[in-house]
Amino acid sequence: MSLRQTLHALPRDARDTLFLLVVIAWVIAPQVNVLPAWASLLAAGLMLWRGWLAFTGRPLPTRWVLAVPLVIAVAGTLYTHRTILGRDAGVTLIVMLLALKMLELRARRDALVVFFLGFFTMLSNFFFSQSLFTAAAMLVALLGLLTALVNAHMPVGRPPLSQALRTAGTMALLGAPIMAALFMLFPRMAPLWGMPADNLTGRSGLSGTMKIGDMAEIALDDRVAIRLRFEGDERSIPPQSVLYFRGPVMTGFDGREWQAEPFREDSPWAARVAVPANLKVSGPAVRYEVTLEPQRQPWLMVLEATPEAPTLPNMQAYMTQDLQWMTARPITEVLRYQAVSYPSFRHGPTTSSRQLRVHTELPPGFNPRTLELATQMRADPTLTNADTQQLVDAVLQRLRTGGYSYSLDPGVFGEHTADEFWFDRKEGFCEHISSAFVVLMRALDVPARIVTGYQGGERNPVDGYWIVRNADAHAWAEVWMESRGWVRVDPTGAVSPGRIGAFQRLRAPQGAFATAMGTVISPGLAQNLRAVWEAVNNSWNQWVLNYTQSRQLDLLKSLGFESPSWQDLTMVLGILIIVAALGGMGWSLWERSQHDPWLRLLARARQRLARAGLVVPDTLPPRAMAERVQAQFGAPAAAVAEWLLRLERVRYAPHPETALGDLRREFRSIAWPKQ
Incomplete structure (x- = not known):
């Protein structure tokens, strides 16, 4: 007997229970990566137990038996989260209660509780992710739960699930216009509107420190970090070689790790911007719109250099003396903003000062051979009276001609990272090269520092947006020059010019699965499919996740409101609901009149x-x-x-x-x- 025949031979209660178990498993599945491991295993075990009982026709366990996994669930939640309140603990408990309730599914009242918990668990998936994939998966879950709910209200006979599915689909389609109206017009009043996003577990990206070798790990992450839409025609878009998105600026160095000023939410803004950046821009402006993916950091990624604050929704931005644009709190949701940048700029003090000495400090006892190299360079007759620009050129020339190479995996560096790069390994990723360059410049008594961010980008041919990935994370250097201020120097370009100009990235080696797929799908087709998917996902970000209150008010302006407010949104929404209710009433009366x-x-x-x-x-x-x-x-x-x-x-x-x-x-x- 086939599986289909076996399922068809089961009593209706067993069939309906197995279908509901499949739907509940689908609802819970996206949360496996955020639930504690014990919670996922316990929920799976409980539902498999319930499925076995339904398939074999055995009686359900007593409440005293169910008390054991209930105590385990509550104790495990308290042990893992140290509380039963809050998002993470609450979702863990709700999943456990849903799985336990399936073992108590005896009467219609129990089924209604299961449906309620199922809909709530489905909603809780959006607490962790509001991506297009999550929305599509939860749409399937919604149809499944509605089908099970309709089926539960068909007590007579053995109606096919396809009949309940058709009814559920009709209900969803009839409710879609109301859902769309609520989405477009329901007032978004911060901070009530929005999903909590206080934990981005597993999300890679830039940070306030740069340990030598860590940035190579970010290069393994091919996810999108930034999307850009430039204004104007193709001629107004800067070349890839000047697309530098400025992030944390590293000044402190302990021999292994570079550090930026730590971000604290309670730090006063005045103290962080006390020293002016002295930014002076020139040349044509570049206007663009940024869609920044959440990475739980306060830095706004903008092109160098941006003299005016980006236009942000419901928050303010400020610029530090290091030319970093920041927000008052970490960015934990997809954020869209407009900015104006000038690729031609100068910043920083133009005359030597005591504050610049911090940029020449090196930890004692580290990199002795690099210090000796600096002494030899100073003793070189051709560099005896050299200015900063000549010293920079000499170091870059050494990188070009000294047999150095650009590598994603140069191995683990030891205690003297600069010494190993200059004299032993002679290969490294961008942070190895930039760190060794800055250490040598400081040894030459030249103020220098590390700047991290992203460099380059690629245009999606489907929607025209430019995409910058986590794999495009980059580290470069800035040196201070008399009368010029801070000047960008990218030593990686001296080792591998293609990394900067031709946008040639080092890619991680593919695994067995990716290699196998490469034999089935051509690289060109795979690239086109990824471009289509990213364009669709970008549309989701632009039109759904970034549908803010300002866009709601713009919608009202297009409808004729001169100065719309959230009260106007409420009024329009109320009118639409009344009209929809009257329309439904009229349709119902008409429909009834058409029947005998x-x-x-x-x-x-x-x-x-x-x-x-x-x-x-x-x-x-x-x-x-x-x-x-x-x-x-x-x-x-x-x-x-x-x-x-x-x-x-x-x-x-x-x-x-x-x-x-x-x-x-x-x-x-x-x-x-x-x-």
């Missing part, structure tokens, strides 16, 4: 008899129904049998509408039999 009122009254009588335990076929006429009523219920149901006989006579009366009204009134007052 005599058949509707007969169907109501058939439903009343079914509640009393007498199920009659739809094709049975009233006279035969009256005979069955008398046979099953006897004299107490004589009035019902007489009412059915009168209903049959009315069908053939010359003016049935008058008598039908009397029968309709008697229908409500007659004593129908009860089970």
Whole structure:
């Protein structure tokens, strides 16, 4: 016997339970990566147990037996999260309760509780991710839960699940316009609007420190970090070689790790911007719109250099003396903003000062051979009276001609990272090269520092947006020059010019699965498919996740409102709901008028008899129904049998509408039999 035949032979309760278990598993599955491992295993075990009981027809466990996994679930939540409140602990508990409730599914009331918990668990998926993939998966979950709910309200017979699915799909389609109206017009009032996103577990990206070798790990992450849409034509878009997105600026160095000023939410802004950046821009401006993926950091990624604050929704931005644009709190949701940058700029002090000495400090006892190299360079007759630019050129020339190479995996560096790069390994990723360059420049008594961010980008041919990935994370250097201020120097370009100009990235070696897929799908087709998917995902970000209150108000302006407010949004939404309700009422009245009122009254009588335990076929006429009523219920149901006989006579009366009204009134007052 095949699996399909086996399932078809099961009782209806077992079939419906197995279908509901599949739907609940689909609802819970996206949260496996955020739930504690014990919670995922316990939920899977409980649902497999329930499925086995349904398949074999065994009785459900008693409440005393269920108390054991309940205690384990609560204790595990307290042990893992140290509380039962909050998002993470709450979602863990709700998943556990949903799985446990499936083992208590005895009556209709229990089923309604399961449906309620299922819908709530489905909603909780958006607490962790609001991506297009999550939305699509939850749309399938919604149809599944609605199908199970409709099926539970079909108590008679063994209706096919396809029938319940059609009804559920119709319900979803009818509710779609209302859902769209609520999405577009429901006032978004911060901070009530939005999903909590206080934990981005597993999300890679830039940070306030740069340990030598860590940035190569980011290069393994091919996810999108930034999307850009430039204004103007193709001629206004800067070349890839000047697309530097400025992030944390590293000044402190302990021999292994570079550090930026730590971000603290309680730090006063005035203290962070006390030293002016002295930014001076020139040349044509580049106007663009950024869609920044959340990485739980306060840095706004903008092109160097941006003199004015980017236009942000519901928050402010400020620039530090290091030319970093930041927000007052970490960015934990997809953020869209506009900015204006100038690729030609100068910044920083133009004359030497005591504050610059911090940029020449090196930790004692580290990189002795690099310090000796600096002494030798200073003793070189050609560099005796060299200025900073000549020293920079000399170091870059050494990188070009000294046999150095650009590598994603140069191995683990030891204690003296600069020494190993300059004299031993002679290969490294961008942070190895930039760090060794800055250490040597500081040893030459030249103020220098590390700047991290992203460099380059690629244009998506489908939607025209430029995409910058986590794999495009980059580290470069800045040196201070008299009368010029801080000047960008990218030593990686001296080792591998293609990394900067031709946008040639080092890619991680593919695994066995990716290699196998490469033999099935051509690289060109795979690239085109990825471009289409990223364009679709970008549209989701632009039109759904970034549908802010300002865009709501712009919608009202297009409808004729001069100065719209959230009160206007509420009014328009209320009017639409009233119109929809009146339209639904009118459609219902029209729909009822299109059906035979005599058949509707007969169907109501058939439903009343079914509640009393007498199920009659739809094709049975009233006279035969009256005979069955008398046979099953006897004299107490004589009035019902007489009412059915009168209903049959009315069908053939010359003016049935008058008598039908009397029968309709008697229908409500007659004593129908009860089970």
